[in-house]
Amino acid sequence: MSSAENPVSRDDFDRYMVPNYAPVDFIPVRGQGSRVIDQSGRELIDFAGGIAVNSLGHAHPLLVQALTEQAGKLWHVSNVFTNEPALRLAKKLVEATFAERVFFANSGAEANEAAFKLARRFAAERFGADKYEIIAASESFHGRTLFTVNVGGQPKYSDGFGPKIAGIRHVPFNDIAALKEAISAKTCAVVLEPVQGEGGVLPAQRDYLQAARELCDQHQALLVFDEVQSGMGRCGELFAYMHYGVTPDILTSAKSLGAGFPIGAMLTKAEIAGHLKVGTHGTTYGGNPLACAVALKTLDIINTPEVLSGIKAKHQQFKARLQQMAEQYRIFSEIRGMGLLIGAQLTADWKGRARDLVKAAAEDGLMLLQAGPDVLRFTPSLIIPDADIDEGLARLEKTLSRQD
Template identity: 65%
Template structure:
C-alpha cells in the first residue's frame, strides 16, 4: 500500500454532502475478512459492510463472475431481459416460497416495491379503503420517503414535510397491540423476522405465528423484510424458514450481491399479477452485472456447508463474547441468530456503543452498532476461525481500555 496519498479523509468534507461522518482512515484493499487502509494498517472485518459482504472481500467466485460478465454485457434496461437475471430468479424461486421476482438496486427499493405492490393488491381486490400499512417501532426498512415513514424510527422521517398516510406502528413482540390495531382496512403488515437496526431483537415464536394468523383473519398481506436477515445470515437461506411462518412478500438485498448493489422482491404469482406493465419499474433493476455476481454468491451461500458453518461461527462468537463479559462485565445480553449478533451494554456503559466501535477500530477490528446501547457483529458468513479468534482478541483489548 502506497503512502503517497492522492486523496485524504479531509477531502471528504470538501466535496461530500455532510450526511455521513466516516472514520478517519480510508480502506483501500480487502481480502477475505481482512481490510487494509491507506497507511497499510490491517483490520479484521466483523462489520461486513453492514451485513453485505457475506463472502468477505474479493471472493474468487465473485471476481470471476464479475470479470466474465463485464466482458459480455453490462446494461440493457428493462425493455429487454437478460440471461443472468432469469437464472438468478429461477434459483431464488426454486429455493423459496416465491414464484415471482422483481429486481431492484437496494433493500429500500425492494421494500418500496413490496409496499406499492401491497397497496395495489388491496386496491384491486378490496377497494380504496383497504390501505393501512402496519409496521413496528424501532424497525428499519430503508431511506426512501415511503420506506422511512414505514420504518419505526420517526427521527429518520421527521423534518421532510407531510408524510405518506395510513401508516401505523406498534411495539415489536406485542401481539395484543397489533390485534387491537388491525381491521379490514389493513392491507399489509411489514416486519423484520429479527430486528437489526432496532437492537438485534428476536421475535417470540408465538408473536410471529400470531402476526400471520391476524393477517389471514383480516385479508392482509404479511411482508417480511429480510434485507439484513436474508441470504444465509441466520444460518438459513432466509430466516422465515426457521419460524414456521411463510410471508406473502419478502424483500432481500445486502448479502444478495455480496457487495455488488442489488435488491429483490419475492412473492407469489397471484400477488405479483397486480404489478402489470407500467405500474412499477427500475432502470437498473435486473442489471446483468449485478445478477451475474448475485448468482455466484447464491451458489456459494446456499449450500449445507456454508449454512451449517454460520451456526458454528455463531457459537464461537457468543462463547468468546461471554468469556470477555465474564472478565469485564460490560454486557447485559448477548443475542441474535447466526452471524447477526448483538451485545447490549450494561447500564454503566449506556449510550456508549460508538465509543466501543471507535476503540475497536483503533485496535484493528471493525464492528458495528445497533443503536446507542448495542454493539453489532455481522461478519462474512465464511470468516475463517482464526480471524474470529484474532478479531475478538483485538476487540477485547478495546474493551479493556474502556472498561479495564
C-alpha cells in the same frame, strides 16, 4: 492519473461530501477475505461486513470471476429487454423459496418500496380503495425513501421531511396483543423484520410471527417480511422465515444477496405479483446483468449445507467468547441474535457508548458496527475463518480492557 498522483485523505470527505455520514478516520483501500488494508498499510479484521453486505468477505475469487466474465459480455440493457443472468437468478430464488415471482431492484429500500406499493395496489384492486393501511413495528428500519422511512418505526429517521405518508401505524415489536388491536379491515399489510437489525438486533419470537400470519389471514392482509439484513444465510438458514416456519406473502432481500454488488429483490406469489401490471412500477438498473451474475454465484455458494451449518457454528463461537467478556468486563448485559447477525447489549454503565467503542475498536484493528447507541453489532462474512473470529475477538477484548 494514478491514485499516487491524486492522493486523497479523510479530510477530503469533510471538504467535498454531503455531511450525512460520519465515517471513521481511516480509509480502507483493499480487502481479502475478512482482512482489510487501509491507506497506511495497517491490517484490520472486518466484523462489520459492509453492514451485513459482504456475505463472502472481500474479493472472493469466484465472485471476482463471475463479475469479470459478465463485464466482458453485457453490462446493461434496461428492462425494455431481459437478460440471461436475471432470468437464471430469478429461477434459482423461486426454486429455493416460497416465491413464484421475483422483482429485481438496486437496494433494500427499493425492494421494500416495491413491496409496499404492491401491497397497497393488491388490496385496492381486490378489496377497494379504503384498504391501504400498513402496520409496522416500532424501532423497525425499512429504508430511506420517503415511503420506506415512514414505514420504518424510528422517528429520528423520518422527522423533518414534511408531512408523513398517511395510513401507516406502528406497534411494539413482539407484542401480539398490540398487533391484534391495531389490525383491521383497512389493513393491507403487516410489515416485519424477522430480526430487527437497526433496532438493536432483536429476533422475533416464533409465536409472534405465527400470530402475525394468522391475523393477516383473518383480515385479508398481506404479511411482508423485510429480510434485507436477516436473509441470504445471515441467520443460518437461507432466509430467516425458514427458521421460524412462518411463510410471508412478500419477502424482500438485498445486502448479502449481492455480497457487495448493489442488488435488491422482492419475492412473492404469482397471484399477488399479477397486480403489478406493465407500467405500474419499474427501475432502470434493477436486474442488470452485472449484479445478477454476482448474486447468482453468491446464492450458489451460500445455499449449501456446509456454509449454512458453518454459520450456526460460528454463531456459537462468537457467543461463547462474548459472554466471557460480558462476565469479565461487566460491559454486556445480553448477547442476542441469530447466525452471524449478533448484537451485544451494553450495560447501564456503558449506556450510549456504542459509537465510542466502535471507534476505539478501529484503533485496535477491528471493524465493528453499532445498532443504536447501546448495542454493538457483529455482521462478518458468512465464511469468516475461525482463526479470524478468534483474532478479531482478541482485538475487541484489548479494546474493552483499556476502557475506563
